[in-house]
Amino acid sequence: MTTRQRLARSTILGSILVLPILTPPFLTKAARGADTPNVIKPTGHTNRTTVTPKHIFLKHVPEEIAVFGHGSTRQMTSITHAMMQQSVPGTSPLKVLSQLPGVLYQSADPLGVYEYSSQIFMRGFSQSQLGFTLDDIPLGDQQFNNYNGLSVTRSIISDNVGGVDVSQGAGAIDVASTSNLGGAIQIHSLDPSHQRGGTISQTFGSNSAMRTYIRLESGDLNKTGTRFYVSYARTNMNLWKGGGYDYSDQVNAKLIQPLSHNSSLKLFFDWSSVQQFDYQDMTMNYLHTIGPRLANYYPDYTAAYKAAQGTYPAPLLKTNDPFDAAYYAGTANRVDYLGGLTLNENLTNILNWKTTLYAHADNGYSTWTTPYMPSPNGAPLSQRIQTPQVARGGFQTALSYKIARHTINAGVWYEYGNFNEGRYFTQAPLLGQGTLGNPTTGFPASKVFAHPWQEAFSSNTFVFHLQDTYRVTDTLTINAGFKSMIVNSGNNVATQNLSINGALIAQGRLEASNAFLPQISANWRFLPHHELFFDVSHNMRTFPEDGYGTNISATPWTASQTAFQSTKQNLRPETDWVYEGGYRFTTSKISALASLYRINFSNRLQLITSQAGINPVTAVQNVGGVTTNGAEASLTIRPINGLSIYNSFSYSHSTYDQNVETGGALQAIRGKLVPNYPKFMYKGNISYTIGSFTVHVDGSYLSSRQLTYTNDLHVPGYFLTNFGARYNFGSLGFLKGVTTSFNIYNITNKNYVSTTNELGNNFVNTGYNYFLMGAPRQFFGTVSANF
Structure with a gap:
């Protein structure tokens, strides 16, 4: 199938997004917009809605890095x-979350939108073990080859x-996810x-960055208030090392039709097209012999060609593996359509029905120039x-x-999904007879000489909650429930x-149920401004594809x-028990949060890799149980109007x-730290607003992270600082809210390791323990301006 045929098929699939839609309930006015019903505040979402920034204590705080979950029965920010x-503008919403306690987001690019390197952890859980939704539409597990969802940056323009x-x-319980062993991240679009x-x-x-929105x-x-918006964003930015670029076009649209009894019908649509060049994967040897700016050869085809023949640039001769230190190029190309229609209907003042129907179509291709296949x-x-x-x-x-003091919530979620993937090899020209050129310009179907495999996955997901x-009492709230899950794939x-x-090749079906x-979970407000909360949950993750x-994965x-x-x-599918408890204090001057947690993880599946990343030997291993104990504390103080200090x-x-x-060998990993997640993290932010001017400085510290299961190799910790300032000039002619902003990322120009585990971890230091450098x-x- 040609690229044009794939694009046409995705266009046809995208057209089904105009169908009516129906989803799980209830978001607050503050988080969802003024038309959201407030007659009933159902269970799970009740906990989320209380964390919006418009509660009575924060009237005079225009921006602070986090709002704690006042009134929630679980830890919420x-x-x-x-x-x-x-x-x-254009920064991934997930990167913004990296200021929250227990959250680690890493990416090799400054805006956090380079998907191959994008990686988020919460309390040691990787992104494939968390839950993600957009306006209640499930976004899957966010892995690079996402089989059941869509990356956050491609599903919504960050400005929206x-x-x-x-x-x-x-x-x-009602979060639409089959992967959230840990927490959940729920994104809400602007109305x-x-x-x-x-x-x-x-x-x-x-890096010649230009972005238009x-x-x-x-x-x-x-008179009924029917309204909509249409938005467009284009981003073009060169890589900060080597040749290539990150480029994207994206369109969002949202329509609201208010209905009687404070009900509403909302339609959301997203189209995105992305072309991204890869940063070269690093090892400790490459870092120490060549340095952090090691990059692929693109667009120098001659250098890549000669390297495949064994003639390397002088700096690469210092490495332990010049053959794999660089390749010509790697790229990712994706086109997506996503849409959802939500009916939020207050049938009576005590009965609410909310339903969402959604659809998603994706196609594209990824390239990697390899010297292992002539x-x-x-x-x-x-x-x-x-x-x-x-x-x-x-x-x-x-x-x-x-009814009385109870709010009972019940619902179902069903999804049918197809995931199709194939691998091809296309011919490279002889030296002097052309080059591979720009791999993002289209699938070179005419040059295919090998088709190793083609797989088609199908899955049925059914969840009841x-x-x-x-x-x-007025000060004690308890939330209790369960969900039943069955995923056959x-x-x-x-x-x-x-x-x-x-x-x-492995072929067959598995069921996780x-x-x-x-x-x-429970929340007890034992004194004015003082709360205690706890939460206990049992979770399961389905098998990834x-x-x-x-x-x-x-x-x-x-x-x-x-x-x-x-x-x-x-x-067996991965399962866990999560226990957490904590304390909140909320006033106009101080917001404080402290929590303790324990996680008992069973049947943890890990990807084990060896040899070079482009020609790996991979296996999936059940590494058994994992026990996690942790603590988190956050404090925001507002000593004077406009000043917010967060730690x-x-x-x-x-x-x-x-x-x-x-x-046939026993790997001594008992008692060893789980790779990729630091033991200690600190985040701080100072923001001050005076009149139309706002300035902020933030910093974060991460301790060292292990690269192997036996902990015989690690990457060092680091401290990063960022700066930002913004001034609102007000109205200029027909323009309103004319604003300029200036940001500096990594003020001290720190060399640091960002993403680890992009190619899996090894049990021991093999020399092929990969990571990516930060910008x-x-x-x-x-x-920016309004009009």
Whole structure:
């Protein structure tokens, strides 16, 4: 199938997004917009809605880095639209979350939008073990080859994010996710304005960065308040080292039709097109011999060609593996359509029905120029291409009924998904007869000389939840409930080349199910401004999907058929028990939060890799149980009007419960720290607003992170600082709210390791323990205005 055919098919799939829609309930006016019903505040969402920044204590605080979950029965924090304005426009909402306690976000690029390197952890859980939603639409597990969702940056333009609610411990029962062993991240889009007009902004910055954003608002079109907006964003930025760029076009639209009884119908649509070049993966040897600016050869085809023949640039000769120190290029190209229609209907003043219908279509391809597969014409390298495609759709529907002091909430979520992926090799030209050029310009179908495999996955997801929020007294609230989950998924291998793959590819179906996953939480306001809360939950994660030997996720299907069959009968989905308790103090001058947590993790699946990242040997290993104990504390003080000082500390001790036998050898990992997540983190932010001027400085410290399961190799800790300032000039002619902003990332120009585990971890130091470097000091300036 050609790229044009794939694009046409995605366009057809995207057209189904105009269907009516129905989702799980209830968000507050502050978080969702003025048309959201406030007659009933159902259970799980009740806990989320109380963390919005418009509660009575914070009237005079325009921006502070986090709002704590006042009134919530679990640990909750929020990032608001105003808080996101501290960051450069276009910054990933997940990167903004990195200021929260227990949250670690890493990316090799300054805006956090380079997907291959994007990585978020909360309390030791990786992004594939967390839950993500956008306006209740499930976004899957956020892995690079996302089989059941869509990355946050491609699902919504960052300027259109109205707020983000984060549950660090365990997400609410009604969160639409099959991966949230840990917490949940729920993103809410801005509602259209009641006033006709628009917004435009232009950003310039380091690495020839240019970003344009425009949103057009219809305002109220009739007496009922029908309104919509359409917005567009274009980002173009070169890599901070080596050749290549990150480029994206994105369109969002949102329509609201208010209904009687404070009900509403909301339609959201997203289209995105992304082309991204890769940063080269690093090892400790590369870092110490060449330095942090090691990059791929692109656009120097001659250098890549000669390196594949064994003639290397002089600096690479210092390394232990010049053959793998750099390749010609790697790229990712994606086109997505996402849409959801939500009916939020107050049937009576005690009964609410909320339903969302959604659909998502994705197609694209990724490239990696490899010297491990020569071309038939005699060229010593070729281009390896993978073609992930997603087509999924589903619905959520829930009822919330209020009787006496109880709010009972029950609902179902169903999704059907297809994930199709193939691997191809295309011919590279002989030296002097052309180059590979820019790999993002289109799938080179005419040059394909090998098609090792093609897999088609299908999955059915069904989740039922039931919960009750019982307001025992005016100061004591208890939330209790459970969910039942069943996910049946499997693949069909339509094409496979045994001579290239070396083994038959894993094929078959697996089912992850549990009829009773309970959760209970409570909040007690024992004195004015003082609260205690606790939460206990049992969670399960379904088996992730991905193609053969892709070394992206811990999927059972990455292995051979023999390995798959040998482990299939004993393979169990990952599960855990999460316990947390804490204290909140909230006044107009001080917001404080302290919490303790414990996690008992069973059947943890890890991706084990060896050899070079482009030619790996991969396996999925059940490394058994993991025990995590941790503590978090946050404090925001507002000593004078306009000044906000925020500090947070977190500690996490996460270790394996037993040794693991693999390849006939016993790996001594019992008591060893889980890789990739630091034991200590500190985050601080000082923000001051005086009149129309706002300035802030923030800093973060991370302790060292382990790269191997036996802890014989680690990356050092680091401290980063950032600066931002913004001034609102008010009205200039027909323009309103004319604003300029200036940001500096990594003020001290620190060399540091950002992403680890992008290619999996090893048990021991093999020399192929990969990571990515973080961006050096970066400057950005933005001019924006309303009209």
